[in-house]
Amino acid sequence: MQHYQELAEYFTEIEALESAMGLMHWDRATYMPEKSGSYRGVRMSLLSKLHHEMCTHPKIADLISKINLNSLDEWQQANVHEIEHEYHQSTMFDAHLIEKLSNTSNECELIWRKAKQEDNFDAVIPKLDELIILTKEQAQIKADKSSINNYEALVDFYDRGQKLDNINKLFDQVLAFLPDFIEQVIDKQNSLNIKQQHIELAIDKQHQICMQIAKDLGFDFDYGRLDKTFHPFCGGSYGDIRITNTYDEHNALNAIMATVHETGHALYEQNLPKNYYNQRVGKALGMSMHESQSLTYEMQLGSSKAFVNYLSQLLKDIGGIDISFQELWHNINFVKRSYIRILADEVTYPLHVILRFKLEQQIFAGNLKTKDIPILWNELMQKYLQITPPSNALGCLQDVHWYSGAFGYFPSYLSGAIIAAQLFTKAKQTLDKDRLNKFDFSGVKNWYKTNIHNFGRKMPMNELILQASNKELSIEDYKNYLQNKYLYR
Amino acid sequence: MQHYQELAEYFTEIEALESAMGLMHWDRATYMPEKSGSYRGVRMSLLSKLHHEMCTHPKIADLISKINLNSLDEWQQANVHEIEHEYHQSTMFDAHLIEKLSNTSNECELIWRKAKQEDNFDAVIPKLDELIILTKEQAQIKADKSSINNYEALVDFYDRGQKLDNINKLFDQVLAFLPDFIEQVIDKQNSLNIKQQHIELAIDKQHQICMQIAKDLGFDFDYGRLDKTFHPFCGGSYGDIRITNTYDEHNALNAIMATVHETGHALYEQNLPKNYYNQRVGKALGMSMHESQSLTYEMQLGSSKAFVNYLSQLLKDIGGIDISFQELWHNINFVKRSYIRILADEVTYPLHVILRFKLEQQIFAGNLKTKDIPILWNELMQKYLQITPPSNALGCLQDVHWYSGAFGYFPSYLSGAIIAAQLFTKAKQTLDKDRLNKFDFSGVKNWYKTNIHNFGRKMPMNELILQASNKELSIEDYKNYLQNKYLYR
Numbered sequence: 017m018q019h020y021q022e023l024a025e026y027f028t029e030i031e032a033l034e035s036a037m038g039l040m041h042w043d044r045a046t047y048m049p050e051k052s053g054s055y056r057g058v059r060m061s062l063l064s065k066l067h068h069e070m071c072t073h074p075k076i077a078d079l080i081s082k083i084n085l086n087s088l089d090e091w092q093q094a095n096v097h098e099i100e101h102e103y104h105q106s107t108m109f110d111a112h113l114i115e116k117l118s119n120t121s122n123e124c125e126l127i128w129r130k131a132k133q134e135d136n137f138d139a140v141i142p143k144l145d146e147l148i149i150l151t152k153e154q155a156q157i158k159a160d161k162s163s164i165n166n167y168e169a170l171v172d173f174y175d176r177g178q179k180l181d182n183i184n185k186l187f188d189q190v191l192a193f194l195p196d197f198i199e200q201v202i203d204k205q206n207s208l209n210i211k212q213q214h215i216e217l218a219i220d221k222q223h224q225i226c227m228q229i230a231k232d233l234g235f236d237f238d239y240g241r242l243d244k245t246f247h248p249f250c251g252g253s254y255g256d257i258r259i260t261n262t263y264d265e266h267n268a269l270n271a272i273m274a275t276v277h278e279t280g281h282a283l284y285e286q287n288l289p290k291n292y293y294n295q296r297v298g299k300a301l302g303m304s305m306h307e308s309q310s311l312t313y314e315m316q317l318g319s320s321k322a323f324v325n326y327l328s329q330l331l332k333d334i335g336g337i338d339i340s341f342q343e344l345w346h347n348i349n350f351v352k353r354s355y356i357r358i359l360a361d362e363v364t365y366p367l368h369v370i371l372r373f374k375l376e377q378q379i380f381a382g383n384l385k386t387k388d389i390p391i392l393w394n395e396l397m398q399k400y401l402q403i404t405p406p407s408n409a410l411g412c413l414q415d416v417h418w419y420s421g422a423f424g425y426f427p428s429y430l431s432g433a434i435i436a437a438q439l440f441t442k443a444k445q446t447l448d449k450d451r452l453n454k455f456d457f458s459g460v461k462n463w464y465k466t467n468i469h470n471f472g473r474k475m476p477m478n479e480l481i482l483q484a485s486n487k488e489l490s491i492e493d494y495k496n497y498l499q500n501k502y503l504y505r
Numbered sequence: 506m507q508h509y510q511e512l513a514e515y516f517t518e519i520e521a522l523e524s525a526m527g528l529m530h531w532d533r534a535t536y537m538p539e540k541s542g543s544y545r546g547v548r549m550s551l552l553s554k555l556h557h558e559m560c561t562h563p564k565i566a567d568l569i570s571k572i573n574l575n576s577l578d579e580w581q582q583a584n585v586h587e588i589e590h591e592y593h594q595s596t597m598f599d600a601h602l603i604e605k606l607s608n609t610s611n612e613c614e615l616i617w618r619k620a621k622q623e624d625n626f627d628a629v630i631p632k633l634d635e636l637i638i639l640t641k642e643q644a645q646i647k648a649d650k651s652s653i654n655n656y657e658a659l660v661d662f663y664d665r666g667q668k669l670d671n672i673n674k675l676f677d678q679v680l681a682f683l684p685d686f687i688e689q690v691i692d693k694q695n696s697l698n699i700k701q702q703h704i705e706l707a708i709d710k711q712h713q714i715c716m717q718i719a720k721d722l723g724f725d726f727d728y729g730r731l732d733k734t735f736h737p738f739c740g741g742s743y744g745d746i747r748i749t750n751t752y753d754e755h756n757a758l759n760a761i762m763a764t765v766h767e768t769g770h771a772l773y774e775q776n777l778p779k780n781y782y783n784q785r786v787g788k789a790l791g792m793s794m795h796e797s798q799s800l801t802y803e804m805q806l807g808s809s810k811a812f813v814n815y816l817s818q819l820l821k822d823i824g825g826i827d828i829s830f831q832e833l834w835h836n837i838n839f840v841k842r843s844y845i846r847i848l849a850d851e852v853t854y855p856l857h858v859i860l861r862f863k864l865e866q867q868i869f870a871g872n873l874k875t876k877d878i879p880i881l882w883n884e885l886m887q888k889y890l891q892i893t894p895p896s897n898a899l900g901c902l903q904d905v906h907w908y909s910g911a912f913g914y915f916p917s918y919l920s921g922a923i924i925a926a927q928l929f930t931k932a933k934q935t936l937d938k939d940r941l942n943k944f945d946f947s948g949v950k951n952w953y954k955t956n957i958h959n960f961g962r963k964m965p966m967n968e969l970i971l972q973a974s975n976k977e978l979s980i981e982d983y984k985n986y987l988q989n990k991y992l993y994r
Contacts (some may be wrong), residue, residue, distance in 0.1 A: 028547075028551055029551050029554070029555055032548035032549075032551035032552050032555070033549075033552065033555070035548050036522075036525035036526070036528070036529060036548070036552060037525070037534060038530060039525070039528055039924075040525060040528060043528060043532070045805075047536070047732075048745065049726065049727055049728050049729055049730055049745055050727050050729055051727040051728055051744075052729075052745035055524075055742075055744030056744075056745065058517075058521070058783075058933030059520075059521035059524050059525070059742075060516050062517055062521035063518075063521050063522065063525060065518070066518055066521070066522070088651065091738065144566070196963075232506050237538065237539075238538055238539050238540040239538050239540055239541055240541075241536065241538055243536075252547075253544075254544065255540075255541050255543070255545075256537065256538055256541035256544055256545065293544075293830075294547075325883075335922075349834055367604055451788070
C-alpha cells in the first residue's frame with residue numbers, strides 16, 4: 017500500500033503540472049497579450065520537457081514493480097494499469113526519435129500553413145514525407161511490441177485498444193448505405209424547397225444565449241468558464257473546466273451549436289470521478305468516447321424536437337428573433353455536399369472521415385506515395401461525394417492533422433458519432449419526455465454521469481459501451497437515427 | 506563554459522515553472538471560477554514543492570563547483586553568484602523546518618482572518634507565538650552562517666545585503682523630523698481650510714482612465730494586461746506582465762493612484778535585461794528597490810505638477826469631471842493621522858512602518874512577548890501619531906504580514922520611499938520640462954530603464970544606487986522632497 021501511495025502522490029504532482037500547462041494553453045487562446053506568444057511558446061516547451069522527464073522517471077517502474085496488486089481495490093488496480101500502460105508508451109521510444117518527431121512536425125506545420133494559403137501542395141511534400149517516415153518508424157516500434165499493424169499502433173495513441181478490423185467493419189457498413197442515403201436526403205430537401213438561411217445576431221446576444229445554453233445543459237459555472245476566443249475548445253482541468261467559443265454576427269447558429277458541442281466535452285470532464293481527479297484512472301477515455309459526448313449534445317440532443325423548441329424560445333427571449341421550429345430545424349440540419357470537413361453537416365461528414373481513414377491506411381501500408389495523396393484524395397471525393405475539389409487548399413491541404421503528425425486521429429470523429437447514437441438510444445429510454453419538453457435536460461446529464469463519466473478509465477471503452485448499452489458497438493442505432501431524423505420525421 | 510551552459514539551461518526550466526505558477530496566481534485573482542480555489546490551492550502547493558526540489562537539487566552545487574568563473578563574462582559571473590546565493594538560502598534549512606513554517610503560517614493566517622474580524626487578538630496569540638518561535642529558529646540558522654543578527658537575517662530574505670545598522674540610522678533620522686513635520690503640514694492644511702473630497706466616477710470610466718495612464722506612463726500592452734480584481738498587484742512574468750486593479754465608484758483616485766503605483770512595479774519588470782530574462786541575474790533586485798519604482802511613479806512623478814495637470818485633463822476628457830489643479834492636488838496629497846497603514850498618506854506612512862520595524866526588532870531580540878504586542882503597538886501609535894487605536898483590529902491585527910510569517914518585510918516600504926526620492930532627484934536633472942508639460946513621460950521611463958532596470962541583479966542594490974545617483978543612500982533628498990512638496994510649494 018505504501019508503494020501505491022507513493023506512486024499516486026507522484027502522479028498528483030504530474031497532474032498539477034498538467035493543470036498549469038492547461039491553463040497556459042487556455043490563457044494563450046484567451047487573455048494573453050498579443051506579443052507574449054514567443055515567451056509562452058518557449059516556456060510551454062520547457063515544461064513539456066520537464067513533464068516528459070517526470071512521466072518517464074525510472075522510479076515509476078520501480079514503484080510499480082513493488083506494488084502488490086492484491087492489496088489494492090478495483091480502482092487502485094485500474095489506476096496502476098493505466099500508469100503502467102502510459103509509462104510503457106512514454107518510454108518505448110528513444111528521446112532522439114521523439115525530439116526529431118516534435119521538431120519535424122513543428123516545421124511541417126509551419127510549411128503547411130503557407131502551402132495551404134498558396135494552394136501549393138508540392139511545397140510541403142519533402143517535409144511531410146520526412147514526417148511520415150519518422151511516424152512510420154515510431155509506429156513500427158510500437159507495433160512490434162504489441163503484435164499489431166503499424167497504423168493500428170497509431171490509432172491506439174488516440175483511442176486505446178481500438179482494433180483496426182473493427183473500425184474497418186463499422187466504417188464499411190456506413191460507406192455501404194451513406195452515399196445513397198445522402199442522395200435521398202437531398203432529394204427530399206429539394207422537394208420541400210428547403211434553403212439554408214443564416215441567422216444574424218449581435219455577438220453579445222449570442223454570447224448571452226450560449227452562456228444560458230451551457231448552464232441549462234448542466235455545465236457548472238462554479239467550476240468553469242465560457243470565454244470568447246478564435247476557435248471553440250474545451251480546456252482547463254478537473255474542478256476548473258474552460259470552454260471557449262468564437263462568434264460570427266452573420267451566423268448565430270455556428271456559435272450556438274459549437275457551444276452545445278463543447279458543453280458535451282465539458283460535462284464529461286466535469287463529471288469524472290472526483291476521488292480520482294488527479295490520478296490516471298480518473299481521466300476521460302480516448303478520443304472516440306470524448307467526441308461521442310460532444311456529438312451526443314450537438315446531434316442527438318441538440319437537434320431533438322425538445323431542444324430545437326428550447327432554442328427557438330431562447331432566440332426569441334434573448335435575441336428578439338422570431339423563427340419557426342421548422343425553419344430552425346432545417347437550418348441546423350441542412351445537408352449539402354461540400355469540400356471542407358469542419359464545415360460539413362453530420363450526414364456528409366462521415367465520408368470526409370472515411371476518405372482520410374482510407375488514405376492513412378494506404379500511406380502506412382506503403383501503398384501511397386506522398387506526392388500522390390492529392391490524386392487519391394480527389395478520386396475518393398468524387399466517388400463518395402460526387403464532387404472534386406477545385407484546389408488542394410479545398411482538398412488534402414485543408415486539415416492540420418497530418419502536417420502536425422497526427423496520423424490515426426481521424427477515425428475517432430466517426431466512431432464518436434456511432435457511439436453517440438448507440439448510447440443515446442439507450443439513454444432515451446430512461447428520459448422523461450415531459451421534463452425534456454419543459455427544457456429540463458438534467459436527465460440527460462445524469463444518465464451520462466452515472467453510466468459513462470463516473471467510470472473514468474476504470475474499464476476499457478468497449479467494455480463500458482457494452483455495460484451501458486447492453487450491446488457491442490454497431491452501426492444499427494446510428495443508421496436508424498439518421499434515417500429517422502432525415503427521412504422519416 | 507559547458508557547465509555554465511548546463512546550469513543556465515536548468516534555470517530556464519525553473520523560470521518556466523515559476524512563470525506557470527505566476528499565471529496560476531494571477532488567474533486565481535482574476536478569472537478563476539468561484540469554487541475552483543480548493544483545487545487550485547492543492548495544485549499550487551504541489552508545484553511549490555516541485556519547484557523547491559528543483560531549486561535544491563544537488564546538481565546545482567555540482568555544476569557551480571565545476572564552473573571556471575574566469576571563462577565567463579561579467580553578467581554570467583553575476584548570474585552564477587546569484588544562483589549560488591539562492592541555492593545556499595534554499596538548502597540552508599531542513600525540509601522539516603520549512604514544512605512546519607509553511608503549515609504554521611497557513612494556519613496562523615486563517616486564525617488571524619477570524620481574529621481580525623472579531624477583534625480578538627487573544628485568539629491568535631498561541632499560533633502567532635508558535636510561528637515566531639519557528640521563524641526565530643530559521644533566522645538563527647541563517648544568522649549563524651553569516652555572522653549577522655537574527656532579525657537582520659530576516660530582512661535579508663526580502664532585501665539582500667541590507668544592513669540593520671544602516672536601516673536604523675536612516676529610519677531614526679526620519680523619526681527625528683517627521684512628527685513635527687506632520688504637525689506643520691496639518692497646520693498648513695487647516696489654515697488653508699483644505700478638505701478631502703472623494704471623486705465619484707463610474708467604474709468603466711475609471712478603468713478607461715487607468716488603461717490610458719498605464720499606457721502613457723510607458724506600460725507596454727503588447728506584453729502586458731491590466732485587469733479588474735479585488736486588490737491591486739503586479740504579477741505575470743517577463744514578456745507578459747499583468748497588473749490588476751480594484752475600483753470603488755465613490756473614490757476614483759484610489760484606483761487611479763493604485764494604477765500609477767502598480768505601473769511603476771510593472772515598468773521595472775518589463776524593462777529588465779531581455780537577454781537574461783530567464784536567469785537569476787535578470788530578475789529585479791529586492792523589495793526596497795521594487796517599492797522605490799512604484800513610489801517613484803505614485804509619489805515623485807504622480808504628484809508632480811505635470812502629472813496632476815495631465816490627470817485633471819484625463820478626468821475631464823474621459824470622466825467628464827471638472828476639477829481644478831489645486832483641488833486635485835490636495836485630494837491626492839491630503840495628510841491625516843490615521844490608524845490603518847495601507848490607507849495612510851505618504852507623510853504619515855513612514856511612522857506606521859517604523860512602528861512595525863521597532864516592534865519586530867523587539868520581538869526577535871526576545872524583549873517583547875507576543876501577548877504584549879498590542880500594548881507596545883498602541884504606545885508607539887500614541888507617541889508617533891498621537892492617536893491610540895480603539896481596537897486591535899485597527900491596531901496590531903490590521904496587516905497580514907506577521908500572521909503569514911513575513912517578518913522583516915515592512916522596512917522595505919520606507920526604504921523604497923527614501924530610494925525613490927534620491928533617484929528621482931537625480932533623474933529630474935535630465936528630464937525635459939517641456940515634454941513633461943506636454944504629458945510625455947517617456948524621459949522618466951528611459952532614465953530608469955537605462956540606470957536601474959537594465960541592470961537586473963548585476964550588482965547589489967547599494968552599489969547601483971551609488972552608481973545611478975552618485976551618492977550613498979541618505980534621507981537628504983527624501984526630506985527635501987517632503988518639505989518642498991508639503992510646506993514650500
